[in-house]
Amino acid sequence: MQSCSSALCVLILLITTVTTSSGSASLSVTVKLNDSATLPCSERCSGLVTWTVSHKPTDVLAECDQTSCRSVKEGYQMIHDQYLKGNLSLTITDADFTKRDWYTCTCNNKDICDVALQLEPLRSSVQMKPGETLVLDLDVSDPVEVIYNSRANGSSGHICIVDRGSLECTVEYAQRASLTSALELKGVTPSDSGVYTIQVTRTEEVIHVYTVTIQDDLPHPDRDQETVVPVWGIILLILLVVLMGGCFCNVVVLQRRRNIMQRWRKTDGQRKKEKKKEKWLSLT
The missing domain is CATH 2.60.40.10 (Immunoglobulins)
Structure with a gap:
């Protein structure tokens, strides 16, 4: 009975191993929004390699064969030199939320890799x-x-x-x-x-x-905009103050000159009157 149990265990292990090896490898890739994403797949394939969204197996995104690689849909690409070396990775140039999905790589219509693309929150x-x-x-x-x-x-x-x-x-x-x-x-x-x-x-x-x-207690945006004075406004205010100060100084100087002239004229007039008076008195 014990030998039968051991044989049964070995049989189950073999079945599990064969099933796992015959299936496609699965993993996930997580990137930031709008970054490029590389979905890895390493396998030697002498025929046609295609990448598709897993639930759309006939809608090919990119493909490679021994001759060249082709981007069937914009934003998805494979590199031929890497394909020849067994690197069948797919590059998604701009990962956004619409591209979050499971992707499948096939070699001659046989699934070899399943990769999920996820975005960081x-x-x-x-x-x-x-x-x-x-x-x-x-x-x-x-x-x-x-x-x-x-x-x-x-x-x-x-x-x-x-x-x-x-x-x-x-x-x-x-x-x-x-x-x-x-x-x-x-x-x-x-x-x-x-x-x-x-x-x-x-x-x-x-x-x-x-x-x-x-x-x-957060500052209100409108209130901040009202109290902020732009740099050009400060410069204009300074120039205005300087200009007004200059004008005030000019007015003061002109007023002083006018007062001096008036005093000088008044003194000169008095001197002339005194001279005339002295001359008249000398004649009499």
Whole structure:
């Protein structure tokens, strides 16, 4: 009985090994939004190599054979020199949220590699004043849910679900939330401070994380714009003060000259009168 059990174990191990080796290798690659991504695949192939989105096997993105490589779809490429060396990697030049998916590499119509492309979650810090509207970009067309982690008491939970243009929120947020091209939460208060996470409902893939702070003492943007004086305004003010000072000095100098002239004329007139008087007295 023990020998039979051992033989059964060996048989199961062999079956598992054969199944694993005959299947395609699977892994995932994670990059930042709009970065290039390389989906690795190492295998010798003397025939045609193609890359496709896994659930669209007839929609070829890029391909290689012994002669050359071709980018069938813009933004996807393979390198022929690497193909000849057994490096069948696919390069996606601009990874965005629409390109998140499973990709399959085939050699002569046989699957040899499966690679998932994922994007690092976006992270945003938002500072607001009470009464303003919080805008949460959804970034993807997949059904998503919004999870809120409160800064005040540490509680967390789902507050809204967005699915194909429809919005469903908990009672607390139903009257304040609305859906346009983004999810909007009106009339925020300091108690709304915390972390808002946008994640795909089906896969729980995190898309965007917002760290939100609502404070009464934040400077108001309009008020700041009113109090800020541009550099050219300061220079103009200085020039105006200098010009007015120069004009004032000129007026003072002219007034002094006028007073001196008037005094001189008055003194000169008196001298002439005295001379005439002396002359008249001498004649008499």
